[in-house]
Amino acid sequence: MEAAFLYIKSAIFPINLELLKLKVIYFLFYSSLFSSMPYVSIISTQIVNYQQLSIIFSCATVISTVGPIVTGFVADKLGIYKPIIITAGFIMGFIQLPILWLESAHKIHVAERNETVQLAGNATLAPSSNAAVPRDYIFPILLMIRIFGFIFMDAAMTLLDAAGLAMTKKHQGDFAKQKTAGFLSMIFIPILCGLLIDAISDKLGYKDYSIAFYIGAGFIVILMPILYRMEVEVQMNKQSIISTAKKVVGMIDVDVFLLAEIFVGFCMGFHMTFLSVYVDAELIASKTLYGLASSCGGISAVISLSVAKPIIDRLGEANTLVFGLALYSIRFVIFYFLQLSICYTNNGSEQLSWNPWILIVTESLEGFCGFLGITTGSYFCAAAAPPGMLASLNGILAAATFGLGRGLGTAVGSILISSYGIRSTYLLFSILSGSIAILYLTAYHLVLKKMERRRLALTQPERGEVTVANVNGDSSKGDIEATVL
Structure with a gap:
């Protein structure tokens, strides 16, 4: 601390x-x-x-x-x-x-x-x-x-x-x-x-x-x-954008990682867009409470930026990304079960109530879901980028998360909300994020980790650097400083 x-x-x-x-x-x-x-x-x-x-x-x-x-x-x-x-x-x-x-x-x-x-x-x-x-x-x-x-x-x-x-x-x-x-x-x-x-x-x-x-x-x-x-x-x-794209497409493990990052943006875009709608329509809460919840998300984002590097060093990029997706799954299922309840006042009249602290707690974890996932992507891109492609790869990461992922999250969320309601949509997003976390974790440890090591071994002579593998099997480069986007 x-x-x-x-x-x-x-x-x-x-x-x-x-x-x-x-x-x-x-x-x-x-x-x-x-x-x-x-x-x-x-x-x-x-x-x-x-x-x-x-x-x-x-x-x-x-x-x-x-x-x-x-x-x-x-x-x-x-x-x-x-x-x-x-x-x-x-x-x-x-x-x-x-x-x-x-x-x-x-x-x-x-x-x-x-x-x-x-x-x-x-x-x-x-x-x-x-x-x-x-x-x-x-x-x-x-x-x-x-x-x-x-x-x-x-x-x-x-x-x-x-x-x-x-x-x-x-x-x-x-x-x-x-x-x-x-x-x-x-x-x-x-x-x-x-x-x-x-x-x-x-x-x-x-x-x-x-x-x-x-x-x-x-x-x-x-x-x-x-x-x-x-x-x-x-x-x-x-450099031309075409030559940059060809290099990125050829790195399969990087492509799959960016695909998983799309789902981080998918969940983040949906939640940031429709949280205010959920609070307004489902919880009938004041805008002050929504502002307080958003502020807790901001505090969480600041903390996550402060401790992201130690977490990534400890878990590795792939495992940290999976952690963020799994945490999204847990939070979203809470939104499905967070409902108004009927209580009775002293004069016997009915009144709707709910515990607002549940919302505050869930939003306090936002920094360790989306923000940590995107920060992890920046560290991964810094380690994976060939010479002269660090900015390009980070740009593709931004397009994957804030572009394709965020856009799909809001668009699909709109369609699902119109058909099933916002509460059930949160449950569907919970199932999706949890499934992607399991699939990527399995694929990484069975296949992608070997591909990553092979790619890094081939690029060492070109980089002129030594690859150091941490205890979790992920790799980092001694002469590359990761940039958090």
């Missing part, structure tokens, strides 16, 4: 001013995301149906899979990171605001439909619509907003990580420490937004999520001048 405390302390109070600037950038960037992202999901489920949501997330899957690879390759070819980050980050911060406009229009349509039903019995014509957006246009407009939101968010996140890697390498820093500052925002911002939403909604007499969107946009405004003063020095990439 002392080592973890010193790690976090050094991450928050650095000496290098450029790295301090990078930490502030990460904090503001992720603060903007954690402010509005949960409520974008809630509003989307209220103004369109789950079949339409599945279309949105299917588009997001394609964008977030191809986007990080293409964006990184183009930025490397042009040698410009900062202008793209500033442009994409600014648009990302404001493009979600029109969703509030769509929510308002949807409420008007619902009210007018109810009024029409009431007037129909009296043979009176319904009044003309006062909504700014016609009902049939709500879904197409939402689809365009979400598509462009995903495009610019993925571009900004991909290049911000690339810039962070370049800066930490130049200043001999630790990239994981810089990104820890970003996840610190996950501790404070969700609960702050939850408190403000509950307070404003109680005063207005109806749910109003707008403050979360305005806070997110405000963080982006503060971020822009700091980004402008960020110093990033990068070299143009002379």
